[in-house]
Amino acid sequence: MNFLDYLVTNSQQILFLTQAHFLVVLIAVGIGSAISVVLGLAVSSGEPDPRRFSWDWFATGIREGGLVFTAALLTVPSLALFALFLPFTGLGVTTAVVVLTIYTLYTVLRNTVAGLTTVDRAVLESARGLGYGRLRRLLTIQLPLAWPVILNGIRVTTLISISIAVVGAVVQGPGLGILLLNGISRIGAANSFYQVLAGTLLCLVVAAVFEIFFAIVQRLTIPRGIRV
Amino acid sequence: MSETTDQTVVETPEGAGKPDMIVLEGVEKIYPGSTQPAVSQLDMAIPQGEIVMLIGPSGCGKTTTLKMINRLIEPTAGRILLDGKDVTHVNGDQLRREIGYVIQQGGLFPHFSIADNIGVVPKMLGWDKQRIRQRADELLHLVGLEPSTFRDRYPRQLSGGQQQRVGVARALAADPPVMLMDEPFGAIDPITRDRLQDEFLDIQRTVGKTIAFVTHDLQEAVKLGDKIAVFATGRLEQYDSPDTVLTQPANDFVSDFVGGGAAVRRLSLLELAHLELHPVETDEKAAGSRNGTPVVEVDGSGKPVSWRHLPGGDAAGTAMVTVPISGTVYDAVDVMLDGCASLVAVVDEEGRAQGVLHWNDLVGGLRTRKGHA
Numbered sequence: 001m002n003f004l005d006y007l008v009t010n011s012q013q014i015l016f017l018t019q020a021h022f023l024v025v026l027i028a029v030g031i032g033s034a035i036s037v038v039l040g041l042a043v044s045s046g047e048p049d050p051r052r053f054s055w056d057w058f059a060t061g062i063r064e065g066g067l068v069f070t071a072a073l074l075t076v077p078s079l080a081l082f083a084l085f086l087p088f089t090g091l092g093v094t095t096a097v098v099v100l101t102i103y104t105l106y107t108v109l110r111n112t113v114a115g116l117t118t119v120d121r122a123v124l125e126s127a128r129g130l131g132y133g134r135l136r137r138l139l140t141i142q143l144p145l146a147w148p149v150i151l152n153g154i155r156v157t158t159l160i161s162i163s164i165a166v167v168g169a170v171v172q173g174p175g176l177g178i179l180l181l182n183g184i185s186r187i188g189a190a191n192s193f194y195q196v197l198a199g200t201l202l203c204l205v206v207a208a209v210f211e212i213f214f215a216i217v218q219r220l221t222i223p224r225g226i227r228v
Numbered sequence: 229m230s231e232t233t234d235q236t237v238v239e240t241p242e243g244a245g246k247p248d249m250i251v252l253e254g255v256e257k258i259y260p261g262s263t264q265p266a267v268s269q270l271d272m273a274i275p276q277g278e279i280v281m282l283i284g285p286s287g288c289g290k291t292t293t294l295k296m297i298n299r300l301i302e303p304t305a306g307r308i309l310l311d312g313k314d315v316t317h318v319n320g321d322q323l324r325r326e327i328g329y330v331i332q333q334g335g336l337f338p339h340f341s342i343a344d345n346i347g348v349v350p351k352m353l354g355w356d357k358q359r360i361r362q363r364a365d366e367l368l369h370l371v372g373l374e375p376s377t378f379r380d381r382y383p384r385q386l387s388g389g390q391q392q393r394v395g396v397a398r399a400l401a402a403d404p405p406v407m408l409m410d411e412p413f414g415a416i417d418p419i420t421r422d423r424l425q426d427e428f429l430d431i432q433r434t435v436g437k438t439i440a441f442v443t444h445d446l447q448e449a450v451k452l453g454d455k456i457a458v459f460a461t462g463r464l465e466q467y468d469s470p471d472t473v474l475t476q477p478a479n480d481f482v483s484d485f486v487g488g489g490a491a492v493r494r495l496s497l498l499e500l501a502h503l504e505l506h507p508v509e510t511d512e513k514a515a516g517s518r519n520g521t522p523v524v525e526v527d528g529s530g531k532p533v534s535w536r537h538l539p540g541g542d543a544a545g546t547a548m549v550t551v552p553i554s555g556t557v558y559d560a561v562d563v564m565l566d567g568c569a570s571l572v573a574v575v576d577e578e579g580r581a582q583g584v585l586h587w588n589d590l591v592g593g594l595r596t597r598k599g600h601a
Binding site for chain 1: 298300321322323324325326329331332333334335336337338339340341348349352382383384395398399408
């Protein structure tokens, strides 16, 4: 049996696992990005006045603390994090989604904060001078201008998630990891190498699909005036 | 913009019962944590329809003062009145929608089209789309940008000068009686800046706004201002017409600030029409006489083309340069230097010689005529 025969024979299983892989990454990145962007928006609208205590002090604290915390989470080995969640969320989809979501937080939060806080001061100042309130400034000026940077963060985190999702197979998470894990555990046996090869190649296919998806989203959501 | 209405709006004699549009009463700003006030006990009134230039070295409080008028910076003490109404404690965002605001490089929103940029305040005020669009076109036209070309462009597709024009248009959008301008022409190359200043004065003749204008450029202050307010470390040192500030500085600080260039700058305030010029003869009338009056040779339409006779000078070797009588002594000096001529023929609207200004007059005659400017 050659590789092509293997693919054809097992096409149903392979297709199913590829879809599952795609979906688990999509869901985790969706949830993680929503959390990170909302958090980023909440903590990046102002600069604390060094001489007066205000919400901005808390916001800055949460922002910096959040970045350190999520960065620390990102450095925890994925194998360990999946295992650590087992007692709480059990085997299966939930653990896979929760852990993947945790890994998406840092990159998106970092990019959201960076995007929102580096919007041209002159633009914000003129918005204030024309009577834009804080919320209006945040949602109609800062967010659209920061959007390319935020979207890039989501894109990067998606690519990382595709490979981390493979490890999710150790807690019986869905996706191509099952194929890979199976192949590795039976290495030397019939078709075991084809399993590994198929899992790897289809991860690349999933990544390509996401890249196309992001290219379209970028085209549709980045305002024309700031498109490069 | 139209020549006929120019005079009526701007040339109203000073203090002719114009009500004060912006009044600052005992306004003070002490930034938290600082003991030194950024602006202390400031009393200042800006009459309706006038341009007041706030000038001074950096850190003098001119920008703080400007930003307290629309409460981008909240005053620590004192009152601010706009058109007689105390606005010290009204909602700041609402207040700012009723005051035009222009900053350096326009501060345009890069993700909004030019028309949408101009329409931001009208949109917040709830105008309908049709009216906003119409207003944007009207204002683009006013600032000299063709609406059909520019309305759908984005800021990055415009030059710095064009962006600044849009910035002014945006500030004018909801027709606010008061405009605040924070070094709007500061980042623009000198040639474009000069043109923008001229256009700005043209527009002001049409719209007649009350304008507070921060600058660090004395030349700009003299050119644009009806009045100049000179600031030093939070205090208003002198608040007077440009001519008075240049010729009679109130104290050593102002005198230092105005500096050595004052005499030259003042030339741009001396209008040729107000000077007594030397008489001049045209060739046909004075064909025979060789007295002390210069004689010009004119072409068919009466315009001077060359000197026929110069008392005590070389008529053939002196270039003929002219300056319109609507100009200033500054313009006259400019053409003399440019043409390497020691005298200039001042011509009327039809181009006919009305008189002559000598280089020597600058150091002799003009000095005794201060009052005429």
